[in-house]
Amino acid sequence: MKKNKKMIVGFLAPAVIIFLIVFLYPIVRTIMMSLFKIDSVTDAMENWTFIGLGNYQKLFTTAIFRKAMFNIFRIWSIGGAVVMVLSLLFAVILTSGIRGKKFFRAIIYLPNIVSAVALATMWLQYVYSPKFGLLKTFFDALGLHSLADTPWLDTDHKFWALLFAYCFGMVGYHMLIWMSGIERISPELYEAATIDGANLPQQFRYMTLPLLKGVFKTNITMWSVSSAAFFVWSQLFSSVTANEATIVPVQYMYMHTFGAGNAVTERNAGYGAAIGLILCLCVVLIFTICNKLIRDDDLEF
Amino acid sequence: MAKEKENKVKDKINWKRELKLAPGYIIIILWIIFTFMLLGWIVAASFSTTADIFAGKALKFPTGLHFENYAQAWGSGGVATFFMNSLLYSLTSCALLIIICAPAAYVLARFTFLGNKVIQTSFVSAMGIPITMIVLPLFCVVANMGILNNVAASKVTLIFLYIGINIPYTTIFLLTFFSNLSRTYEEAAAIDGCPPTKTFWKIMFPMAQSGLVTVTIFNFINIWNEYFLSLIFANSNELRPVAVGLYGMLQSMQYTGNWAGMFAAVIIVFLPTFILYLFLSEKIIGGVTGGIKG
Numbered sequence: 001m002k003k004n005k006k007m008i009v010g011f012l013a014p015a016v017i018i019f020l021i022v023f024l025y026p027i028v029r030t031i032m033m034s035l036f037k038i039d040s041v042t043d044a045m046e047n048w049t050f051i052g053l054g055n056y057q058k059l060f061t062t063a064i065f066r067k068a069m070f071n072i073f074r075i076w077s078i079g080g081a082v083v084m085v086l087s088l089l090f091a092v093i094l095t096s097g098i099r100g101k102k103f104f105r106a107i108i109y110l111p112n113i114v115s116a117v118a119l120a121t122m123w124l125q126y127v128y129s130p131k132f133g134l135l136k137t138f139f140d141a142l143g144l145h146s147l148a149d150t151p152w153l154d155t156d157h158k159f160w161a162l163l164f165a166y167c168f169g170m171v172g173y174h175m176l177i178w179m180s181g182i183e184r185i186s187p188e189l190y191e192a193a194t195i196d197g198a199n200l201p202q203q204f205r206y207m208t209l210p211l212l213k214g215v216f217k218t219n220i221t222m223w224s225v226s227s228a229a230f231f232v233w234s235q236l237f238s239s240v241t242a243n244e245a246t247i248v249p250v251q252y253m254y255m256h257t258f259g260a261g262n263a264v265t266e267r268n269a270g271y272g273a274a275i276g277l278i279l280c281l282c283v284v285l286i287f288t289i290c291n292k293l294i295r296d297d298d299l300e301f
Numbered sequence: 302m303a304k305e306k307e308n309k310v311k312d313k314i315n316w317k318r319e320l321k322l323a324p325g326y327i328i329i330i331l332w333i334i335f336t337f338m339l340l341g342w343i344v345a346a347s348f349s350t351t352a353d354i355f356a357g358k359a360l361k362f363p364t365g366l367h368f369e370n371y372a373q374a375w376g377s378g379g380v381a382t383f384f385m386n387s388l389l390y391s392l393t394s395c396a397l398l399i400i401i402c403a404p405a406a407y408v409l410a411r412f413t414f415l416g417n418k419v420i421q422t423s424f425v426s427a428m429g430i431p432i433t434m435i436v437l438p439l440f441c442v443v444a445n446m447g448i449l450n451n452v453a454a455s456k457v458t459l460i461f462l463y464i465g466i467n468i469p470y471t472t473i474f475l476l477t478f479f480s481n482l483s484r485t486y487e488e489a490a491a492i493d494g495c496p497p498t499k500t501f502w503k504i505m506f507p508m509a510q511s512g513l514v515t516v517t518i519f520n521f522i523n524i525w526n527e528y529f530l531s532l533i534f535a536n537s538n539e540l541r542p543v544a545v546g547l548y549g550m551l552q553s554m555q556y557t558g559n560w561a562g563m564f565a566a567v568i569i570v571f572l573p574t575f576i577l578y579l580f581l582s583e584k585i586i587g588g589v590t591g592g593i594k595g
Contacts, residue, residue, distance in 0.1 A: 007498050008412055011404035015468055016420060018401065022465030023427050026435035033437060041437055042444040090332070093325035097318075106582040107333050110340075113574045113585070115526040117544045118567045121551060122343050125563070132357045134338060173589065180590035221429065228431040232528045236548070250433050250529075257437060258533065269437060276433035283429055 033273035041257055041269040048270070055274040065275075068249045071159065075248070076227040079163050079170075084219060087171045091178035092204065105179070109172035116169070120236040123165035128152040153237075158245040162237045170226070174219050181215030182208065217290050224286045228279040249275050347371070347564040354560050370565035378554075378562060379538060380569050383546030386535075388573075389456070390542055391524040394463040395517045398471050401464065403513065406475035407501055411487070421476070424469040432466065432529055440533055455540050462534065463524050471516050474588070478512035479505070515588040518581055522574050543570045 034055055036048035059065045090108060094101050111119055127134045130151060139148035152161045185208065193203050231250040238246045257272035319326075346359045348366045353359055374380050409417055439462065448454035482505065490500040506513075528544040535541045541549070547570050554563040578585060 004412060004497055007501075008408050008414055010498075011408040011501075012420070014401045015405035015472055018461075018465050019424070019427070019468050022439070022462065022468070023430065023435060024423075026438035027430070029438035029441075030434050041441050090329065093322075093329055096322060096325055098322050098325055098329070099319075102583070104329050104333060105586065106578075107336055108329075109582070109586060109589075110336065110575075110578065113522050113526075113578045114571050115544050115547070115574070116528060117547045117551075118571045121547075121563070121567050122339055125560070126342055126346070127339065131355055132359065134342070137357070176586060176589045225429050225431070229433070229529070232544075236551075250431075253433055254532075272433075273437055276431065276435075276437065279431045280434045283431065287429065 030273045030276050033270050034277050036270045038269040038273075039267060041272075043269070051270070055268070055270045056278070059271065059274055059278070064244060064247065065249070065252055067244050068247045068252045069278075071246065072227060072230060072248045074159070075163060075166070075230060076224065079167050080220070080223050080227070082167050083170050083174055083223065084216075086167070087174035087219075088178050090171065090175045091182055092208070094175070095179055095182045105176070108175055111169040112172050114169075116232045117236065119169055120165065120233050123161075123168075124153070124236060127165070128161055155245045158237060162233055162246050166230075166233050170223075174223065177215060177219050177222070178212070181212050181218075185211050213294050217294050220290050221287055224283050228283050249279055343564050343567060346561060347568045349561055351558060351560045351562075354564075367561060370561045371569065373559070374550075374562045374566040374569060378550055378566055379546065380543075380550070380566050382538060383541050383543045384569065386456075386540065386546075387525055387542040387544075390460055390463060391521050393460050394467070394524050395520045397460070397464050398467055398520055399513055399517060402468060402471040403475055403506060403509065404501065406472045407479050407505060409472070410476045410479035411484075421473070424473050427469040428473070435466075436530070436533060443534065449534075449536060452537075452539050455535065459531065459534055459540070459542075462530055463527065466530070467520050467523065471520060474516045474519075475509065475512055478509060482508060511584075515584050518577060518585055519588045521577065522585070525574055 033048075035050060035052055037051050037054070038048050094105055098104075126132075130136060130149075130153075133152075135150075135152060136148045139145070151157065189207060190203060193207060198206070229250065230248050231254070234246045234248045234251045235254075253272040253275040256267065256275075257269050342359060345362075346354050347370055348368070349359045349362060349370075350364060350367055353361075353363060375384075409421060443449065443458055448458060486504055486508070487497075487500055490504055491497075495503070525542075526544055527542065528548075531542050531545045532548075535545060538546070538549070547566060550566050551563060554560070554566070
């Protein structure tokens with residue numbers, strides 16, 4: 001064992017040191033920063049003014065931030081429900097023994113490998129285009145001309161347009177997680193159920209769903225993590241910072257700390273840090289609730 | 302749909318069974334048609350002209366195929382610089398990630414020592430941390446080092462950050478992989494008098510090849526598409542990778558009205574990961590579920 005000591009240290013050191021620099025130090029500092037008023041991100045600590053929970057207080061009384069939190073909540077909950085239902089549906093269909101499973105699976109996952117900037121552009125400039133868009137062409141072909149003329153990207157529709165486009169890209173990833181869960185369930189269980197006379201919907205309701213509890217937890221966690229970082233879609237959908245329809249917390253933080261907008265007068269990096277911490281706490285909260293509500297240890301497979 | 306037909310010809314068809322699955326086929330095929338329309342139209346538009354796109358004739362090519370859109374986007378559009386930057390960032394980071402994470406993962410998987418569990422737990426939790434939590438102090442450090450105006454130093458910084466944020470995922474992925482390799486190889490090597498460090502590099506590292514390849518493809522796609530970090534740390538066109546570069550181009554091309562060129566740029570950005578996916582989709586799909594334990 002002694003002989004190995006040097007090797008253990010040598011092998012681990014680079015990864016752990018970089019990890020500490022990139023994660024641990026910034027996390028500690030972000031928590032601290034959130035309690036101060038900091039005029040510029042690069043200010044030295046001497047110039048910070050301690051204001052306790054003042055940043056948080058102020059954030060939650062700011063209408064634009066509340067709107068951003070409300071938007072991200074809607075993306076998490078409504079988008080989450082849509083993505084979970086669709087991805088589970090696709091996973092069940094693909095594992096039901098249909099032909100071309102690998103091909104279908106690969107195509108449905110495809111949007112996940114595309115740069116979000118490219119994907120969002122496809123939706124913005126093509127699908128929702130009022131001149132030559134897919135939706136316009138489609139509804140025109142069906143004769144639904146009033147629907148075809150809907151301005152999908154105006155303030156009223158923009159948020160839903162964004163949510164829909166985002167969900168389209170995320171379904172494939174969650175479908176893969178569901179599929180790996182379903183494929184781990186022993187086929188013998190289904191054979192036994194079939195012999196006992198259970199039909200397919202019954203098998204799904206009473207066997208597949210309960211056995212997928214743990215996988216559901218994984219899915220919710222992954223979805224929450226990606227929702228917390230939600231940013232690029234929002235930025236692409238409203239490049240004008242004054243448009244609040246699709247604003248999300250990360251975008252607000254970016255505007256605030258890196259001063260990308262004219263809408264912001266006061267600069268305070270402590271604000272940005274507080275937003276980061278709030279998002280992180282949301283993820284932790286969701287994770288804790290999931291762990292409390294869903295116990296997967298009562299079922300072994 | 303053609304694919305489905307092809308498959309049906311191959312084996313004997315149990316029509317009764319297929320009919321039962323028909324609703325499933327319909328749902329999946331509709332979704333896939335939509336995906337193809339979305340991608341297909343963009344490809345078509347990138348070979349078309351702005352005038353034809355606006356006339357709704359992007360799929361008809363009344364004036365033939367316009368390859369010059371690509372030349373324009375690549376050259377004067379500036380995609381070439383972004384593309385080369387991304388290539389540099391992705392390839393260097395991927396290689397270094399393997400060199401740093403594979404030994405760490407191996408040690409964590411094979412040896413019991415004080416702190417092993419702590420490191421593993423920290424890495425797993427780090428995967429759930431929003432990047433907003435860490436970006437401000439990092440920016441502060443980098444800015445205070447006064448290197449934001451130096452191109453070479455900024456490139457090194459970006460690579461360092463890409464490595465940093467991908468260390469937890471890469472290590473945990475490889476850790477699971479190494480745990481599944483048999484211990485008998487190390488035992489045999491030890492009996493033959495091979496020192497543990499040499500055993501790792503000469504025997505275990507090459508044996509882990511398939512895991513290393515999977516995680517590298519995954520890292521490559523992640524770093525290629527990375528947006529938030531590069532938006533903050535790459536503050537000039539010379540530094541920008543494709544995602545941020547494309548964003549800037551989109552803004553300007555909408556004003557210049559070169560829509561065909563814009564779609565060509567989108568395709569160029571999309572192409573490298575797509576080609577990887579075309580050949581290695583099985584490995585990539587395995588990589589998604591491999592790192593996650595349900």
